[in-house]
Amino acid sequence: MNSLRLHGHREPISVLDLGLTDAQRAALASECAIVPVPPGEARHPWLLQPVACLARTAEVVVYIDADVIVTRPLHDLIERARVGGIVVFPDALPDRWFAEWHEIFGLAEPLRRQTYVNSG
Numbered sequence: 001m002n003s004l005r006l007h008g009h010r011e012p013i014s015v016l017d018l019g020l021t022d023a024q025r026a027a028l029a030s031e032c033a034i035v036p037v038p039p040g041e042a043r044h045p046w047l048l049q050p051v052a053c054l055a056r057t058a059e060v061v062v063y064i065d066a067d068v069i070v071t072r073p074l075h076d077l078i079e080r081a082r083v084g085g086i087v088v089f090p091d092a093l094p095d096r097w098f099a100e101w102h103e104i105f106g107l108a109e110p111l112r113r114q115t116y117v118n119s120g
Helices: 002-006 022-028 045-053 075-082 100-104
Strands: 014-017 033-036
Touching: 014 045
Parallel strands: 014 033
Antiparallel strands: none
16 A cells, blocks of 8 residues: 555555454454455455455546555556456466366366466
């Protein structure tokens, strides 16, 4: 959040609580909305990403992993999305591939070996 704020972003921020402590929730509360994980069976955190994105109504949603540091303003990318574009980035490891993904994600088709979009 700090890196977003340092680059002039004042948009609302939602954080998905995947096990924050009370102290961490208190530290974040002044800058963001804490979104609880919906009750139900445990799911892989990657599959919970949409929960925070859907927590509030927004014209444009920017999804950023908590361990990412924003190094420049995102205004131009947000504007591209606002006019109908989709902004994604290729994963930094183009050969990354795990056979386990087929089972984890319950895929009906075999995995393809190709560069994929980074989910963070």
